[in-house]
Amino acid sequence: ETASQARYLEMLGRCELTFGVGPAGTGKTFLAAAYGASLLKRGQVDRLVITRPAVEAGEKLGFLPGDLNEKVDPYLAPIWESLNDILGVDDVRRRREKGEIEAAPIAFMRGRTLSHAFIIVDEAQNTSRMQMKMVLTRLGEGARMVVTGDPSQVDLLNPRDSGLAHALRILKDVEGVGVQQFKSEDVVRHAMVERIVRAYDSDAARSRPFPDLEDDA
Template identity: 40%
Template structure:
């Protein structure tokens, strides 16, 4: 292929910059609106605080709001990157070690958040963002020594972190970085004390400036069936 032909070929190919600019385009998306008073508190905390901890039972919108909010911040280029992480602790009998690369191994653990982001920006935009490194899934095993800056970091299922793990996570936070920590103490799968429980105690006892949003069963918006079962298990003390 001649040099002129190569130049024409390269000019016809969409550059990484062009792909990213398409991802950055404004889309006609509905605003992220609260479905309950507690969700309204959650959104206000996200808009005003560098760190937010949100807790409560399933179906209250903890993960949905975190993922949608982060996707909007990235889409509007208010942050350069989204980091997603979650402790790889199974919620039941283990299926054994997942095969594949490190990214492939951790991917099943963050499906809920990634599905939320995909719903907000579309499958194509999510694929581009992952390829360009605009969204990165970070396993706890490779987090030590890193610094998160100019980004949003979401720690999902934080009740399954050990104290040493959540300490390591929180000390990775750099400049212009917003942290969203989601968890439900009642659903911890650890035999040891949850690191999230330790962090909550420190915030309350040392009066640290970190808002804590606590949903209750009355804030469940997923479905009536979800609310029924959460209340049933609570009543049964399970």
């Protein structure tokens, strides 16, 4: 466990809204899933809600075959893998059937109030500003939310539209909000992944097309 991961876990316990921001492999999503699963097992929340935008590779859920779970599950595979490791496959299946673990694309969050829940918003760099505002305002009584993402991996046509960078800028000083920034040294995957992340970070610093990404366009 790195110092950043320890601070992140402390924030998850203290803040109503936590942002975990940084490169892949730093544990930001796994730790959020583990923390949420622990709250669920102890009965401190009624359900675990997982959502993410479905823009990867330009695909839209409406054009994919199957019911909602079949459509959403491929996008949430990393979180399902984490939950299966933490809770076990059978427990995850049972809790999904009971509605204690729910997964849905961000579009399906509109109009809802999520009370007594732990909510994970994954791959948040691919939300628009309007989507981010919408999902953040779903918080209800007794709920906590963690938003994870990597601002360097925006799949939107215009990276300046990312709701994550915008939210970080305007919410970082709001009471009850915590922000944990992860760096390449927090990568806990294979050492080669850390070297790859560092190389891309260095290249991005030299040639980033939008150096003021977090500023208003």
